Amino acid sequence: MNKAIIGLQWGDEGKGKIVDYLSEHFDLVVRYQGGNNAGHTVIVNDTTYKLNLIPSGVIRGKTCYLGQGVVLDPNHFSKEYDQIKKKLVNPKVFLSSNISLILDYHKQLDKINESILKSEKKIGTTAKGIGPAYQDKVGRKSIKLYDLRSIKHIEEKIQSIKKFYDPILDSFDQSKINIDKTVHDLISFYNIVKDIIVDNSYIKKEFKSKKILFEGAQGALLDLDHGSYPYVTSSNTVSSNIFIGSALQVDFQTVGIFKAYSTRVGNGPFPSELFNEIGDYIAEKGVEIGTVTKRKRRCGWLDLVSLKYSCEINSVNELCITKADVLNNLSEIKVCKTYNSKKYDDVNFSESNTLESLNLDDSDFEVFQSWGEIKDLSNFETLPENLKIYIKYIEGYLDIPIKIISLGPERSQTIIR
Ligand code: GDP
Ligand code: IMO
Ligand code: MG
Secondary structure, X not given: OOEEEEEOOOOOOOHHHHHHXXXXXXXXXXXXXXXXXXXEEEEEOOEEEEEOOOOHHHHHOOXXXXXXXXXXXXXXXXXXXXXHHHHOOOOOXXXXXXXXXXXXXXXXXXXXXXXXXXXXXXXXXXXXXXXXXXXXXXXXXXXXXXXXXXXXXXHHHHHHHHHHHHHHHHHXXXXXXXXXXXXXXXXXXXXXXXHHEEOHHHHHHHOOOOOEXXXXXXXXXXXXXXXXEOOOOOOOOOHHHHHHHHOOOOOOEEEEEEXXXXXXXXXXXXXXXXXXXXXXXXXXXXXXXXXXXXXXXXXXXXXXXXXXXXXHHOOOOEEEEEOHHHHOOOXXXXXXXXXXXXXXXXXOOOEHHHHHOOOOOHHHEEEEEOOOOOOOOOOHHHOOHHHHHHHHHHHHHHOOOEEEXXXXXXXXXXXXX
16 A cells, blocks of 8 residues: 655654655655755664655665655755765656746745744744745746746746846845846756656656655644644645645555654744753754754654644554654653643644643643663564553554654664554
8 A cells, every 4th residue: 555654743753764664665755745945864774864855765776756746946956866876876766847946036035034024923944945936836937847848938937037026136135036047057957857857647657556655744733724824834744735746646544753752943833842951851862953954943742632633634544653762761751632621623723823822731741651761672562661651642542553663763773563
């Protein structure tokens, strides 16, 4: 059966590691949304791979595909593709010809958008131009990969884009769009990637009866429609976007992935956030520093209320828990089970105001005892009793089985139940 790995929190749940782990049994690994705002770290036998666009299946030599729902920065992709070609022999990567491009003015506009917001209202984007690139896609102004097949098409499009954006760029003292440079750079980029650009129909035909693994980027709580707007990313991260973003209409099972605690980069509500030394300890032990922006990630206890919501909006079939090893030796571990005594079906998650007004107290948390160190990773049964109690409580609350347990960044530190 095809599978999708979907982040259930605010991103960085360990999707890259698990996609690498599972991809052994798949033929094609597909990204369907987001861009290089994603940062996926995979560690295999002491080699660290940091990927932003190329799916993590590339490490095992699997064919990788960036579907039409991805927004692609040509500069970034060229560098990442180059680096991966230096590390791996003959990586197999295809790009949908229908992908929308991120160009320099999108990055300028991303910064302008943030600069006009008051400090407490800033989104805290990755500044990679993601929002403005999706705005252009919806506004029918994107330059698509297929446009690069004709200089005339690029010139025509960029001329009208320039008319639209130059007055804005100019009024914020930003450099205006340089048509000649943009066209020149796009043609150079096209020469690098022309052999790996394919139409959607090609992928559909080639992989009709093959096994496909979908790699989510970001997380359900950053979803444009389901997350706490406006503190979200600009794409739909949930599993239902797979059909649109990949153009592959195939059945799949959804594996929802979450950390044993919560983290968030950027601004926006975070009900179970820790503002004390335990939060600092988790951040340090879990190396919670953003791969893309190097910002420190905010840390908090696991939030089962939002996790239940994420499972529902993604139709999750099975779960994967990561990074419980980071909580080793803490004298007690807490999980959030209610929001001011309210259960998840009484909460409005897509309005930031609702979540911002929460102020959780002790009665909203379940407390678990320390499980000390994890000495034996051979199977679920050999894990410390208190860790098994923790995992079974989460499973019971969500009523979905936890089938994958990751207890370290290495590919080998993984238990399948
Ligand atoms: P992604 O964006 O969901 O792919 O996650 P990131 O790669 O941005 O962040 C997850 C980080 O945790 C990476 O540095 C991984 O190497 C690391 N990691 C993944 N799983 C585990 C785990 O079970 N335990 C520990 N300690 N680290 C993990
Ligand atoms: P992965 O795939 C964590 C966050 C940003 C910001 C918000 C909007 O590694 O899990 P954007 O640049 O997308 O317009 O920023 O979304 N964000 C992520 N946080 N992991 C990610 O990706 C993220 N991608 C975007 O920090 O709060
Ligand atoms: Mg990440």
